[in-house]
Amino acid sequence: MQLPSEQHPIWQELINRKNHYHFEFLAATLLLGKLNLKCRLDKTPQEMERSIHELRSFFERNSHLPKVQSDLRRVFGEGLIMNQELFDVATIIKFLQKGDKFILAGDEKILNELPTGNWIGGTIPYFMTDAGGMFTQEKIYATRMPDDATNIVTQTYDVNTIDQIYLDAPANGFSIIILPAFSPVHTSFALNSPTYDGFATKPLIGWVSGVALDELGQSSPKTFDGTNPGYEDKAVVFHIELPPHKAADIQFVNIFQPGEGDTITFPTDGFQTNDAYVNGTKVNFATYIEQNNIDTRLPLVADMYGAMINTSFRQVKSAQKTVDFFAPVFAGIEYKIAKPINDYVTDFEAMVPTNLGDAIFFSCNCILNYRYANLEGKSLQGITGPMTFGEIAYQLLNQTMAYVVIEDIEA
Numbered sequence: 001m002q003l004p005s006e007q008h009p010i011w012q013e014l015i016n017r018k019n020h021y022h023f024e025f026l027a028a029t030l031l032l033g034k035l036n037l038k039c040r041l042d043k044t045p046q047e048m049e050r051s052i053h054e055l056r057s058f059f060e061r062n063s064h065l066p067k068v069q070s071d072l073r074r075v076f077g078e079g080l081i082m083n084q085e086l087f088d089v090a091t092i093i094k095f096l097q098k099g100d101k102f103i104l105a106g107d108e109k110i111l112n113e114l115p116t117g118n119w120i121g122g123t124i125p126y127f128m129t130d131a132g133g134m135f136t137q138e139k140i141y142a143t144r145m146p147d148d149a150t151n152i153v154t155q156t157y158d159v160n161t162i163d164q165i166y167l168d169a170p171a172n173g174f175s176i177i178i179l180p181a182f183s184p185v186h187t188s189f190a191l192n193s194p195t196y197d198g199f200a201t202k203p204l205i206g207w208v209s210g211v212a213l214d215e216l217g218q219s220s221p222k223t224f225d226g227t228n229p230g231y232e233d234k235a236v237v238f239h240i241e242l243p244p245h246k247a248a249d250i251q252f253v254n255i256f257q258p259g260e261g262d263t264i265t266f267p268t269d270g271f272q273t274n275d276a277y278v279n280g281t282k283v284n285f286a287t288y289i290e291q292n293n294i295d296t297r298l299p300l301v302a303d304m305y306g307a308m309i310n311t312s313f314r315q316v317k318s319a320q321k322t323v324d325f326f327a328p329v330f331a332g333i334e335y336k337i338a339k340p341i342n343d344y345v346t347d348f349e350a351m352v353p354t355n356l357g358d359a360i361f362f363s364c365n366c367i368l369n370y371r372y373a374n375l376e377g378k379s380l381q382g383i384t385g386p387m388t389f390g391e392i393a394y395q396l397l398n399q400t401m402a403y404v405v406i407e408d409i410e411a
Contacts, residue, residue: 004076004147008351011052014075016037021075026069026145031058064392065242086129086139089113090403095142101152103238103362105386106140106213108222112229114140120154120236121224122178122209126370126387133375133387137212141386146406149173151241156225156234166198170241174248174404176362179235181221181389189235190328190396191269200394203248205404206237207364208390213371221389247409249359252393252402252403254256254308258301266329271314273323285323286316291332297372299399300325300335311335312368312398326368326390327398344373348401349381356383356403363403 004010013019015035018111023029035051060067086096089110095102096117104111104121111121125137145152157165162185169175179186186208193199209221222230242248264285265277276285289296296313314324341347363385369375370387383401391402 006052006056008048008147010075011055012048015048015051015055021071021073023071025062025071027062028068028071031055033367040170046183058285070383071287084134085356086127086134086141087199088139092140092142095144101145101238103143103178104140104224105144105207105209107137108219108230110138110140111222111224113367114224114226115324117155117226118152119224119226120178120238120355122180122207122225122236122386122388123222123230124207124210124274124367124386124388125212126367128365128370128375128380128384128387130379130382130384132377132379133370135376136210142340143385145240146242147374148243148246149240150243153239153241154225154241154300155237156231157185157237158234159188162189162235163192163196165194165204165235165237166200166202168202168237168239169198169202170239171202172244172247172252173239173241174203174205175237175239176404177204177209177237177392178223179206179390179392180223180232181208184332185233185235186390187271190271190390193395197400203250204392204394205250205362205402207386207388207402208396213367235248239361242406245409247407249407250393250399250402251405252391252397253348253351254310254397254400255341255344255351256299256301256310256338256399257308258303259298259339261337264300264335264337265333266335268333269328269330271325271328273325273329274321279380284321286318286321289316289323292319294337295340296338297368299368300329301338302330302333302335304333310367310400311397327396345378345380346373352381352383356381359405359408360403363401364391366391366397366399367403368399369401 030274039051101118104119105124108123127141129133177241211219211221220232223236224230225236262278266273273285299310299312302309311329312326314326316323365387367387391397391400
């Protein structure tokens with residue numbers, strides 16, 4: 001849960017008792033009484049600033065408690081304290097009409113109902129919520145931009161300009177990108193992002209839009225920049241500038257590890273392959289998968305200097321003797337089929353730092369995790385977000401959870 005910045009006027013109004021609320025959380029009532037007395041005895045702006053900082057920090061520390069969450073919603077309303085949450089279309093429209101800035105995820109038909117405004121979005125009907133994994137084509141998942149962002153620039157990129165994304169990013173801040181699945185710009189980014197000027201020098205996070213799995217081939221994944229009815233061939237980006245005392249940290253969680261089996265390499269880069277080298281011997285990869293009963297729910301995993309990078313199987317075409325992937329394989333990189341996992345939720349929670357959900361500004365998880373791990377109705381430590389056709393943490397990932405935390409920088 002993200003709270004309004006210390007500059008929001010309601011903090012001072014609470015301390016001055018201009019608004020009287022009955023707080024469910026007793027400690028909040030007692031603290032406000034103390035701060036009110038301090039500010040009546042010392043009417044300097046400095047004392048008010050110290051008191052506001054103490055009050056906001058108090059609520060932030062306790063924001064995981066149900067009574068505190070209820071108190072905050074009563075004071076600020078849903079739109080001011082939410083960070084990531086599902087809303088109906090009418091509520092999102094109200095937020096946009098007030099000028100709020102959002103990243104939105106939802107079904108195409110409801111994203112098309114939204115007015116022009118300060119938002120970017122992508123199509124997807126799968127989400128991880130506080131109550132667990134959920135499929136809905138009636139609600140929109142909203143991530144409101146941070147109050148302390150000093151500037152937010154909306155930009156679109158096509159296959160000819162996507163290589164400029166790191167150069168366009170702010171000197172201090174981060175960028176959030178949404179790519180339409182299976183489009184030329186998606187393919188170009190997936191294959192080439194490590195070669196872009198400035199690659200990994202500035203924080204970049206995002207996701208790949210998709211559609212309901214039973215609509216694959218019938219409708220196209222789309223992206224939106226708040227001004228158009230949807231792009232099939234453009235990436236949309238928020239470049240978000242942060243003040244000097246803030247910084248963005250991009251991370252991802254991958255529960256998969258390389259297995260003990262064969263070492264696999266590929267002759268060319270791409271989303272599709274005919275052949276592979278298994279322990280140095282050339283084979284048809286589709287035939288190899290079938291003859292060895294490979295579980296294609298498990299991704300290929302490559303150890304990239306200590307970072308485990310997955311490539312997920314999209315389909316094995318026996319008749320054509322080809323294999324399609326959700327992310328590209330790269331020539332010369334050594335891959336292994338991932339080790340089987342016992343239980344996704346248990347393994348995931350073992351890898352995630354305690355209370356990480358409270359610190360995350362934005363996160364996304366993979367639709368294949370949702371599908372293969374049966375995540376519908378299962379929650380992940382309060383970590384929420386769209387379940388997507390690919391995650392981006394500097395480059396394209398598969399079967400991971402990517403996230404960004406906005407941190408304070410010590411002077």
